[in-house]
Amino acid sequence: MSAKVEAKAVHKRFGEHVALRDFTLEVEPGEVFGLIGPNGAGKTTFLRILAGYRLPTSGDVRVDGVSVVHERTRVQERLGYVCEQPKLYADHTVLAFLRLMGRLRGLSGGRLAQAVERGVERFALGEVRSRRIGVLSKGFRQRVSLAQALLHDPPLLVIDEPTVGLDPRQQLELRGIIRSFGGDHTVLLCTHQLSEAEAICNRVALLERGELVRVTTAEQIRSGPGLEELFLDSTLQAATGEESR
Amino acid sequence: MTLRLAALFAKELRSLFASPIAYVVLTAYVALSGVYFFQHLLNYNRLLFVFQGEKLGSSGFDSGTIPLQVNSLNELFIPAANDFSLFLLAVLPLVTMRVFCEERTQGTDELLLTTPLRTWEVVLAKHATTYFFVMIMIAASAIYPAIVVTRSQLGLEHLLALYLGQLSYGVAIAAIGLACSSLTHSQLVAAMIAYAIPFALLDFAWLEPQLSESAAALLREVALLGHLQSFTRGVIELRHIVYFAGGTLLGLVVSMASLELARAR
Numbered sequence: 298m299s300a301k302v303e304a305k306a307v308h309k310r311f312g313e314h315v316a317l318r319d320f321t322l323e324v325e326p327g328e329v330f331g332l333i334g335p336n337g338a339g340k341t342t343f344l345r346i347l348a349g350y351r352l353p354t355s356g357d358v359r360v361d362g363v364s365v366v367h368e369r370t371r372v373q374e375r376l377g378y379v380c381e382q383p384k385l386y387a388d389h390t391v392l393a394f395l396r397l398m399g400r401l402r403g404l405s406g407g408r409l410a411q412a413v414e415r416g417v418e419r420f421a422l423g424e425v426r427s428r429r430i431g432v433l434s435k436g437f438r439q440r441v442s443l444a445q446a447l448l449h450d451p452p453l454l455v456i457d458e459p460t461v462g463l464d465p466r467q468q469l470e471l472r473g474i475i476r477s478f479g480g481d482h483t484v485l486l487c488t489h490q491l492s493e494a495e496a497i498c499n500r501v502a503l504l505e506r507g508e509l510v511r512v513t514t515a516e517q518i519r520s521g522p523g524l525e526e527l528f529l530d531s532t533l534q535a536a537t538g539e540e541s542r
Numbered sequence: 543m544t545l546r547l548a549a550l551f552a553k554e555l556r557s558l559f560a561s562p563i564a565y566v567v568l569t570a571y572v573a574l575s576g577v578y579f580f581q582h583l584l585n586y587n588r589l590l591f592v593f594q595g596e597k598l599g600s601s602g603f604d605s606g607t608i609p610l611q612v613n614s615l616n617e618l619f620i621p622a623a624n625d626f627s628l629f630l631l632a633v634l635p636l637v638t639m640r641v642f643c644e645e646r647t648q649g650t651d652e653l654l655l656t657t658p659l660r661t662w663e664v665v666l667a668k669h670a671t672t673y674f675f676v677m678i679m680i681a682a683s684a685i686y687p688a689i690v691v692t693r694s695q696l697g698l699e700h701l702l703a704l705y706l707g708q709l710s711y712g713v714a715i716a717a718i719g720l721a722c723s724s725l726t727h728s729q730l731v732a733a734m735i736a737y738a739i740p741f742a743l744l745d746f747a748w749l750e751p752q753l754s755e756s757a758a759a760l761l762r763e764v765a766l767l768g769h770l771q772s773f774t775r776g777v778i779e780l781r782h783i784v785y786f787a788g789g790t791l792l793g794l795v796v797s798m799a800s801l802e803l804a805r806a807r
Contacts, residue, residue, distance in 0.1 A: 400549035
């Protein structure tokens with residue numbers, strides 16, 4: 298069960314600053330799709346709009362045809378969201394937190410217990426299940442964050458900077474987990490790490506100053522000049538274009 | 543929907559009692575209420591002795607010597623209830639200031655607002671938790687007026703009226719405080735506004751001599767204390783209940799609008 302994501306002419310303005318400019322994108326069901334770009338490119342803003350945390354100034358994002366602007370909660374039922382630097386309820390134990398998030402997503406009784414148990418197993422949280430989230434390492438908190446996002450088995454998983462701050466071993470582990478979601482779920486993630494996008498994603502979109510610069514496939518990246526070169530080339534072109542304007 | 547609301551209510555309750563503020567506020571309120579109640583009780587006893595003492599020498603105890611206006615309602619019940627309402631006003635912003643602000647400053651609002659909860663559900667759960675805490679506070683202080691009721695001619699209806707008033711008033715103050723918390727990132731700013739609004743609306747008696755009769759009458763309708771005192775005297779009137787319910791509704795609406803605006807910003 299995976300979802301299709303369509304963003305149409307999304308524009309987001311914060312005061313004078315334009316975070317997203319006429320942003321249009323399609324993500325096919327089952328894809329692991331990456332958004333890359335320098336700081337302030339609009340990656341996180343787009344994910345927040347998709348997750349219903351922010352509204353676009355204009356334009357719309359649809360998940361399986363359901364508009365996030367007009368039917369936010371219906372879209373939110375279909376997605377799991379992992380925000381940058383996992384912001385979780387530190388005073389809850391892992392189990393209490395997962396139960397809470399399951400209930401907030403409408404799970405109860407046996408379904409809730411099963412979903413929590415599955416999450417604990419899937420993300421190897423058994424040894425910390427009774428510990429308070431506030432005392433967990435960053436790696437464990439990231440796993441808890443992923444576990445909560447997948448409790449209701451959503452067709453779409455949205456992840457903002459999944460491996461930031463993790464050690465190399467944790468990064469590898471987490472990349473493997475995210476890659477394994479592809480096919481059954483659509484995964485949309487944003488990252489600063491080009492190697493990560495290259496390793497995990499089927500397709501990658503490059504954003505620069507709120508605009509979509511290019512979309513490239515994994516095959517193109519592997520057979521071509523590589524993501525790093527594409528990134529530098531595109532950002533350089535964008536900067537030159539900006540100067541000549 | 544009910545399940546989600548109940549889950550969020552439980553989470554809010556857990557967060558509230560995980561912080562020392564709830565215990566400090568509850569203890570401070572009950573202790574202050576007790577101390578001031580005891581002070582009014584001593585004053586009332588002193589008055590009784592003064593009036594009775596005039597006749598004690600000749601014919602012993604004679605309640606007929608005590609002026610009618612010196613009674614447990616005027617000397618104990620009303621002043622104690624007024625103090626309780628001021629203490630509520632003094633401590634409640636310390637509870638309400640964190641409710642929305644903390645979620646924002648810790649970034650957990652991003653987690654909460656990306657679950658399929660409607661804005662009104664989030665707001666209602668947060669408000670309901672705080673109202674529940676107000677109920678606990680008020681119930682904890684009920685022992686003092688209950689003593690007056692059992693030891694005097696005042697009926698149970700007086701106690702019920704007083705507590706209906708305190709509850710309506712406390713909930714309205716909490717709702718305004720929560721609205722303030724939803725409007726800002728700073729807990730200090732939220733608390734300051736939550737103090738300023740009810741204190742500004744407390745009483746306009748000092749201003750009335752400078753105003754026309756119609757303006758003074760209008761201000762009397764706006765003043766918090768005027769509406770509360772009716773309950774304290776054992777009178778339950780619909781217009782006073784509507785006044786406090788209106789304040790509560792305003793707090794709820796502002797909180798909801800504030801969350802929606804934050805989403806659109």
